[in-house]
Every structure is written in structure tokens, then in C-alpha cells.
Amino acid sequence: MSAAPEQVTVTLPDGKAMTFAKGVTGGEIAAAIGPGLAKAALIILVDGKEYDLFRPIEQDAKIRIITRKDPEALELIRHDMAHVLAMAVQALYPGTQVTIGPAIEDGFYYDFARAEPFTPEDLPKIEDEMRKIIKAGLPTRREVWPRDQAVEHFKGIGETYKAELIASIPAGEDVSIYWHGDWHDLCRGPHFRTTAELGDAFKLTKIAGAYWRGDAKNAQLQRIYGTAWRDKKELDEYLLRLEEAEKRDHRRLGRELELFTFSPDVGAGLPLWMPNGMVIRQELEFLALQEERKDGYRRVATPHIAKEALYYRSRHLPYYGEGMYAPLDIDGENYRLRPMNCPHHHLIYGATRHSYRELPLRIAEYGQDYRYEASGGLSGLMRVRGFCMNDAHIYCRYDQAKDEFIRVMKLHARYYDLLDIKDFHMRLSLPDLNKLDKFVDEPQKWLDALAIIRQAMDESGLKYVEGKGEAAFYGPKIDFMIKSTIGTEYTISTNQLDFLATQTFDLKYIGEDGADHPVYVIHRAPLGTHERFTAFLIEHYAGAFPTWLAPIQARVIPISEKVGDYAQKVLDTLFAVPVVKPPTSGCRRKSATPSSRKSPICWWWASGRRPRARWRSGCVRARTWAPCRWKLSSPASKTKRNPAGMWPNNPFRRTG
Ligand SMILES: [Zn+2]
Numbered sequence: 001m002s003a004a005p006e007q008v009t010v011t012l013p014d015g016k017a018m019t020f021a022k023g024v025t026g027g028e029i030a031a032a033i034g035p036g037l038a039k040a041a042l043i044i045l046v047d048g049k050e051y052d053l054f055r056p057i058e059q060d061a062k063i064r065i066i067t068r069k070d071p072e073a074l075e076l077i078r079h080d081m082a083h084v085l086a087m088a089v090q091a092l093y094p095g096t097q098v099t100i101g102p103a104i105e106d107g108f109y110y111d112f113a114r115a116e117p118f119t120p121e122d123l124p125k126i127e128d129e130m131r132k133i134i135k136a137g138l139p140t141r142r143e144v145w146p147r148d149q150a151v152e153h154f155k156g157i158g159e160t161y162k163a164e165l166i167a168s169i170p171a172g173e174d175v176s177i178y179w180h181g182d183w184h185d186l187c188r189g190p191h192f193r194t195t196a197e198l199g200d201a202f203k204l205t206k207i208a209g210a211y212w213r214g215d216a217k218n219a220q221l222q223r224i225y226g227t228a229w230r231d232k233k234e235l236d237e238y239l240l241r242l243e244e245a246e247k248r249d250h251r252r253l254g255r256e257l258e259l260f261t262f263s264p265d266v267g268a269g270l271p272l273w274m275p276n277g278m279v280i281r282q283e284l285e286f287l288a289l290q291e292e293r294k295d296g297y298r299r300v301a302t303p304h305i306a307k308e309a310l311y312y313r314s315r316h317l318p319y320y321g322e323g324m325y326a327p328l329d330i331d332g333e334n335y336r337l338r339p340m341n342c343p344h345h346h347l348i349y350g351a352t353r354h355s356y357r358e359l360p361l362r363i364a365e366y367g368q369d370y371r372y373e374a375s376g377g378l379s380g381l382m383r384v385r386g387f388c389m390n391d392a393h394i395y396c397r398y399d400q401a402k403d404e405f406i407r408v409m410k411l412h413a414r415y416y417d418l419l420d421i422k423d424f425h426m427r428l429s430l431p432d433l434n435k436l437d438k439f440v441d442e443p444q445k446w447l448d449a450l451a452i453i454r455q456a457m458d459e460s461g462l463k464y465v466e467g468k469g470e471a472a473f474y475g476p477k478i479d480f481m482i483k484s485t486i487g488t489e490y491t492i493s494t495n496q497l498d499f500l501a502t503q504t505f506d507l508k509y510i511g512e513d514g515a516d517h518p519v520y521v522i523h524r525a526p527l528g529t530h531e532r533f534t535a536f537l538i539e540h541y542a543g544a545f546p547t548w549l550a551p552i553q554a555r556v557i558p559i560s561e562k563v564g565d566y567a568q569k570v571l572d573t574l575f576a577v578p579v580v581k582p583p584t585s586g587c588r589r590k591s592a593t594p595s596s597r598k599s600p601i602c603w604w605w606a607s608g609r610r611p612r613a614r615w616r617s618g619c620v621r622a623r624t625w626a627p628c629r630w631k632l633s634s635p636a637s638k639t640k641r642n643p644a645g646m647w648p649n650n651p652f653r654r655t656g
């Protein structure tokens with residue numbers, strides 16, 4: 001159907017066509033379809049482009065009306081809300097300049113230039129002003145200005161950041177200006193018809209520093225964050241989630257439980273492990289030692305630095321240079337802090353000759369590494385510049401690679417099972433064979449290595465997704481991804497199959513035929529780095545670690561001086577107990593009460609008021625605060641009688 005020149009035909013998503021006078025608006029179309037839609041409509045998509053409901057439609061188009069129920073609504077609400085935030089701030093704090101204010105995941109922010117700092121006490125005031133603006137139902141108006149006129153205008157009213165922003169738009173282009181009542185801003189749109197359509201399911205959440213255009217060399221701005229939702233119920237649910245996540249945030253718990261700290265004197269991203277945190281580190285290392293021994297690993301120790309030439313040879317420098325620390329000059333030669341442990345391990349493998357009978361050779365080390373991360377990317381223990389990795393390299397023959405890879409996957413499964421980690425997924429990272437400058441140019445070897453990993457994954461029955469272009473430069477890898485409680489997804493461990501090391505480090509074995517053959521290397525780190533893994537565990541257990549991992553497992557509290565000797569006896573006995581197994585019940589996350597979450601102590605032991613009567617019995621409290629009796633004599637033999645599942649006979653340990 002073709003419309004007359006002064007008419008436009010719009011096609012709805014269901015294929016139905018409607019004809020209107022040219023210049024019809026989305027609002028009018030919605031009203032023509034029905035009064036319900038007219039009310040619920042927020043914006044309209046015109047041939048896929050977002051239009052305000054009041055913007056005239058000048059040509060035939062496919063349209064879709066977006067309502068509050070559509071998934072797009074949240075971003076629209078948050079974008080409008082950022083404008084309202086800027087309006088409120090400028091009304092309350094004259095002289096404040098606006099810069100930019102986008103919608104983000106879960107909310108929005110706006111960056112302001114103001115000499116005086118905002119304080120948390122300002123936020124409720126700003127919220128009240130925002131509510132007033134929303135209630136007033138200010139109408140929105142869109143204007144199109146030539147770029148240069150807009151630059152002059154914003155300069156004229158003292159908005160230098162806006163003027164700079166607009167000046168960076170190509171000359172000759174028009175820009176759109178949005179008005180809400182008599183407040184206006186440069187904006188691509190779209191916006192709602194009135195501020196009343198936003199609703200008031202919002203909250204300002206925090207103030208942070210930011211730099212103009214994200215560059216630390218530029219002026220510092222003040223960022224106000226907020227969250228906004230369709231309705232009150234959604235907002236409340238979000239705030240509850242946020243509260244729960246904050247309670248579990250490893251940065252906060254790490255401080256409260258005295259697990260780790262950072263010092264400006266040492267440097268950003270370089271954690272200092274405190275005694276409590278060190279217990280977790282050591283227990284993880286002990287666990288790794290035990291589990292790796294079952295799988296035939298042998299341990300090595302290597303230095304944290306090496307000559308720069310080593311990293312040219314390993315190709316870390318050409319491929320990974322921006323992730324490394326700058327060189328250190330030692331006796332006129334450049335040394336580097338190591339970003340990975342592989343080259344050192346390769347040199348150990350290469351130090352002796354190996355026959356086919358010796359393989360696979362599995363060498364392991366909790367190795368300390370240093371990588372350069374931009375300061376803006378650092379986050380608690382999750383993203384650091386110095387870390388200690390649960391590393392190992394398996395040197396094997398081609399025909400062993402698949403089984404070795406499966407064995408590594410099974411080791412992961414054992415750890416995850418033990419630590420009750422269920423919420424993770426695996427990603428097979430493939431090379432982008434069109435971008436071989438990033439990936440070593442050996443297409444056939446890539447395909448062979450991929451085939452081995454795919455077979456190993458299929459045989460181990462583990463589910464995974466594939467991701468293109470994310471492989472390590474020396475081979476395909478399997479990443480284990482987890483989500484932190486603050487919602488960021490992290491790679492917790494990585495396993496790679498490496499066919500390059502055999503060339504770069506001349507790693508060979510002597511085959512049955514007496515000739516040299518290339519070695520395949522598997523890089524693996526199931527427990528990741530101490531830093532990231534501990535960060536994850538803190539959030540995973542909300543700070544209430546299982547007994548075997550807990551920094552302080554028990555505390556003995558003598559209630560009077562008279563029971564001092566008894567308390568000492570209890571303490572000695574507890575110290576003598578060599579084993580605490582990850583319990584199957586009792587001291588678990590689900591049993592942790594809010595008040596006890598803050599306590600790193602799993603078990604409390606109070607000696608009673610009547611020492612005589614209690615000489616042979618103590619009162620033990622688990623985190624649940626449900627008291628239980630437990631006989632002191634010979635704890636190891638009392639396993640079955642212990643109602644809370646403490647002290648079972650198990651190879652897991654507790655020393656000191
Ligand atoms: Zn806008």
C-alpha cells in the first residue's frame with residue numbers, strides 16, 4: 001500500500017499497516033492503537049531508531065512501541081533519571097557544571113564539576129529535589145541545533161565541559177538538545193514525554209571520584225551513582241541484593257576478618273597477607289600439595305625475576321609486553337619481574353634429558369608473579385598486580401595429552417566438590433585464525449591442540465561454551481569462570497595446551513626409536529591465584545569458612561580463673577587434634593547467623609562455672625550458637641558422639 005505524499009504508512013510488528021498524516025508522532029500512533037498503550041508507551045522505534053513519542057515521523061517506516069514492560073524500558077528510565085539528577089544538582093548547587101551522565105547496568109550516574117565535594121548527606125536532599133522534578137511532570141522538548149551554535153551557547157552559559165564535548169562532534173553536524181521544562185542538555189535522546197513518566201523507583205547510591213573523559217591527566221570530577229527501576233518492588237529487591245552482596249564483599253570482609261591489607265607505601269594492587277589470611281593461603285597450599293601428590297606432581301621453586309631475554313624467547317614480551325612491569329637494571333642487564341612461571345619451569349624440564357618412559361613429568365609450584373594492571377582496574381584481591389599462582393606444567397607426549405587434560409579436569413572437579421562450588425561455567429577459548437599476529441601462526445598445530453581439548457572435554461562429560469579470539473597466544477585453553485557477589489565475572493582458573501614451548505624452549509624427549517620428539521605442555525592452575533581464589537572463597541562463604549579453612553577454628557574461654565588449668569588442657573587437646581575435615585553439616589554457610597558472620601571463629605568453647613563438675617565436659621558452640629556437649633577425653637575416638645560433626649577421622653589437617 002502506498003500512501004499519498006502528505007501521508008506516512010507505519011507497519012506494526014505484527015505486519016499490520018496504518019496510515020497517518022505526515023509528521024504523526026509515536027504518541028499519536030499509540031493513542032490510535034488504544035488508550036492503554038498510549039499510557040504505557042515510553043518511546044517508539046522507527047526503522048529500529050529510537051524516537052521520542054513527541055518526535056514527528058516523516059516517512060514510511062516499520063515501528064515498534066516500547067512500553068514499561070519491555071526489556072529496553074530500564075535503560076530508558078535510567079537515562080531519563082540521569083537528566084533529572086543533573087537538573088536537581090544544578091538547582092541545589094548553582095555553579096555546578098554538568099559533563100556526562102549515562103545509564104549503566106542497574107542504574108545511572110552523572111559526573112559533575114564542582115569545587116566543593118558532595119557528601120553522603122547531600123544525597124537525600126538531591127533525591128527530594130529529583131522527586132519534586134518528577135512530580136512536576138515537566139514536558140520534554142527536542143531541538144536540533146547546528147554544532148557551532150551549540151558550542152557557543154554552552155560556552156556562553158559557562159558549561160565548558162559540554163562545549164568541549166560538542167566541539168568534538170564533526171563540524172557541520174547538527175546536535176540535538178533536550179529540554180525538560182526550562183533545563184536543557186545536549187543529548188542523543190530519546191526521552192519520555194514528561195518527567196512524571198519516570199516514576200520514582202530510584203535511589204542515589206554513592207559518590208565517587210572520576211576523571212573528565214576517564215583520563216587521570218584531566219580534571220577530577222565528582223560522580224553520583226543511582227539506581228532506578230520500573231517500580232518500587234523491583235527497586236526493593238535490587239537494594240536487598242545489593243545489601244547481601246555488600247555483606248559478602250571480600251574487600252569489606254577481608255578488612256573485618258583481618259585477612260589482608262594494602263598499603264600506599266607498598267603500592268596499589270600489592271596485597272599484604274595478615275596472619276588470619278595466611279591460614280587460608282596455607283590450607284589451600286596444603287590441600288594442593290596433597291591432591292597433586294595423588295596425581296603424581298613434583299614440586300619445584302624458582303625466582304620471581306629473570307633476564308629480559310628469557311621473555312623474548314618465551315614470546316611473552318612481543319605478545320604480552322603491556323602486561324609486564326618495566327625492566328630492572330642489574331649489572332647493566334635488564335631483568336623483569338615474571339608475569340608467569342612457565343619459562344622457569346621449561347628451563348627445569350630442559351635441564352635434563354628425558355626418555356619417553358619418564359613422561360608425563362608434572363612439576364608444580366605456588367609461584368609468585370607480577371603483572372601490570374591499570375590502576376583503575378584494580379579491585380581488592382580480585383584484580384591485583386602481584387599474585388601467587390597454583391601453577392604446574394605437565395610435560396607429556398602427544399598421545400598422553402588428552403588423558404592428562406582429563407586428569408586436570410578431574411582435579412578441578414575434586415576441588416570444586418570439596419569447596420561446594422557449583423555456580424561456574426567453562427569456556428573453551430579458540431584462536432581467531434584471521435588474527436594470527438596475536439596468535440602464533442601455526443594453523444595445523446592449533447587444530448590438533450583443539451581436537452585434543454575437545455575430545456578431553458567430551459570424554460570428561462563437562463559442559464562448556466566456546467569463545468572465539470580469547471585463546472592464549474601459545475595454544476587453546478579452558479577457562480573456569482565464576483561471578484563475584486558484586487556481579488563481575490572472573491576467570492578463576494585456566495588450563496592451556498601448549499604446542500609452542502617445544503620449539504621456543506627446545507623441549508624434547510627421547511622416543512622409543514632413540515630420536516628426539518616434541519613435548520606437549522599443559523599449563524594448569526585449578527586453584528587460580530591465592531589472591532583471586534581467596535577473594536572468591538570469602539564471598540562464597542560470606543566469611544564463615546568451613547572449619548578446615550577457618551583462620552581461627554576454636555576459641556577457649558575460661559569463665560573464671562579457677563578453670564584456667566582446665567582451659568589450658570582443652571587448648572592443648574585441641575592443638576593436639578591433627579585433623580579437621582570439611583564438615584558435611586554443622587559449620588556451614590547456611591548455619592551462619594548474621595552476627596556470627598563477622599566472626600572468623602568456627603567453634604567457641606566455654607569452660608563452665610562449676611569446674612569440678614565440668615572437668616570432663618565442655619560446652620562447645622558452633623556458629624549456630626546452639627550449645628552442644630562434647631567430651632574432652634580422647635577427641636579423635638569420639639567422632640561419632642560429636643553432634644556437630646567435629647573431629648572426624650580424615651586426612652585433612654590442622655596444625656598449629
Ligand atoms: Zn539524555
Ligand SMILES: [Zn+2]
Binds near residue numbers: 340341342393523
Ligand atoms: Zn604456564
